[in-house]
Amino acid sequence: MNIIxxxxxxxxxxxxxxxxxxxxxxxxxxxxxxDREGFVFxxxxxxxxKFMSGRVPQIVATADNRVVxxxxxxxxxxxNHIPSxxxxxxxxxxxxxxxxxxxxxxxxxxxxxxxxxxxxxxGIVSGLYHALAxxxxxxxxxxxxxxxxxxxxxxxxxxxxGFEIINTYPAQSEIWDVVAWDMNR
Numbered sequence: 001m002n003i004i005x006x007x008x009x010x011x012x013x014x015x016x017x018x019x020x021x022x023x024x025x026x027x028x029x030x031x032x033x034x035d036r037e038g039f040v041f042x043x044x045x046x047x048x049x050k051f052m053s054g055r056v057p058q059i060v061a062t063a064d065n066r067v068v069x070x071x072x073x074x075x076x077x078x079x080n081h082i083p084s085x086x087x088x089x090x091x092x093x094x095x096x097x098x099x100x101x102x103x104x105x106x107x108x109x110x111x112x113x114x115x116x117x118x119x120x121x122x123g124i125v126s127g128l129y130h131a132l133a134x135x136x137x138x139x140x141x142x143x144x145x146x147x148x149x150x151x152x153x154x155x156x157x158x159x160x161x162g163f164e165i166i167n168t169y170p171a172q173s174e175i176w177d178v179v180a181w182d183m184n185r
Contacts, residue, residue: 003124005131007057008070014049016067017060024114038153040114042084044072051081056108057135061115061124068119071128072111073136073143076103085111087171088146095167097142097180102166108136108183110145113154126161133183143183149175 008014022028026039033039044052052058052074061069074082079089092109095102110132115124129143147155149168155177159165163179170176 001063001122003068003119003122003127004062005059005127006062007135008049008053008060008067011046013060013067014046014053014058017049017058017070017072018044018046020067020070020114020116021112023116034151036153037117037120038151038157040112041148042082042112044112048082052078052111056137056140057132059128059131059135061119061128061131063119067116069113069115069124069128071113071125071132073132074109074111076107076109078109084172088176091146091167091169091171091176091178092144095144095178095180097144097166102142102144102180105142106139107142107144107180108132108140110143113145113157125157129161129181136183141182141184142180144178144180146176146178149177155179 021040024040026034026041055075056073059071060067092102113125158179163181165177166180167178
């Protein structure tokens with residue numbers, strides 16, 4: 001199967017991201033599916049995706065011209081643009097990475113990653129993040145995100161490609177693992 005990794009550029013790309021996001025949103029899918037397949041938390045719209053895309057690439061994985069996976073990305077300067085994510089950004093300000101404050105690094109935030117059913121377990125998460133590393137500004141050396149502890153499938157996929165847990169904290173009735181990945185590997 002030929003998977004192509006590239007920045008999202010068209011309204012069609014963004015619409016397919018939103019469709020995949022909606023199909024995997026924790027408020028839509030059953031607890032059984034969440035436990036087995038994982039899920040996503042944040043819900044976006046096209047305007048927000050375009051805004052994010054103007055600062056850092058939003059990467060899609062396509063097969064037969066259809067989006068089968070994506071990773072969204074943000075910069076720390078976007079802290080106040082998605083209010084539900086403000087606690088995450090505030091937590092990043094308290095994290096250490098490789099013995100130094102995370103905020104001393106130029107980092108990009110992995111805003112959300114999702115792979116369509118039928119394409120999971122094929123290394124697409126790794127492909128998406130490596131494409132982000134290739135397409136993002138070279139000044140970014142670290143990718144950081146948070147994963148709900150009750151989403152072990154996502155944590156396992158991130159750890160498999162090299163993300164390491166740098167902090168854990170409670171917020172919004174969840175336990176969150178903050179994970180970071182050296183983008184220069």
